[in-house]
Amino acid sequence: MTDRSTIVLLRTRTFSPVLSLLSYLLAGTFFGVVLVKSEAASWYRIQEMFRFQSVHMYGLIGSAVLTGMLITWLLRKVQARALTGQTIHVQAKDPGLPRYILGGLTFGLGWGLAGVCPGPIFTLLGSGVWTMLIVLLFALVGTWLYGVLRDHLPH
Structure with missing residues (x-):
């Protein structure tokens, strides 16, 4: 097997459903911990935001928007591929x-x-x-x- 065929094999390999679900569970757990630690899940922080009493939530939302813009730009720039080998396409x-x-x-x-x-x-x-x-x-x-x-x- 040549190096090229190994790359093609890795790009077309599918992962087991259990492994895929586990990755989603871990990502969701990480996201939940971030929400709790950043106080984004706090009712009091949300009320402060709606009453314009604090900039905490605006900073969180702004950083999330900037991160999303940067990642979307990078995905388009490098023509990223999914684990299945398909090109990731972000529709306008x-x-x-x-x-x-x-x-x-x-x-x-x-x-x-x-x-x-x-x-x-x-x-x-x-x-x-x-x-x-x-x-x-x-x-x-x-x-x-x-x-x-x-x-x-x-x-």
Whole structure:
């Protein structure tokens, strides 16, 4: 086997479903720890942000946006490949102000009412905040409702 065939074999190799699920579990656990340690899952920090009393959450959100922009730029620049060998392609979004306004208002209303965005729901459940089960239930209902109404919404 030549070096070239080894590279092709590694690029087309598939990983077992258990290994894939384990990697997602580890990544999710790491993300949850980061959310708790950075206080992004704190209801008090979120309320401070909505009342413009602290810049803590704005700094977290801003750093996440900058990190996402940098990683997306790098993926496009180096034409990165997935573990399966497929080129990672980040699709450009069609411009459309109404969908961003409607989506932002819906997301912000839910965030303001619940005091938590979707990511920390599971983190807070893992931390023993069982009232988040109600938030999770309504997040799932909202997701189902979006699926029902999707064809009638601006995309």
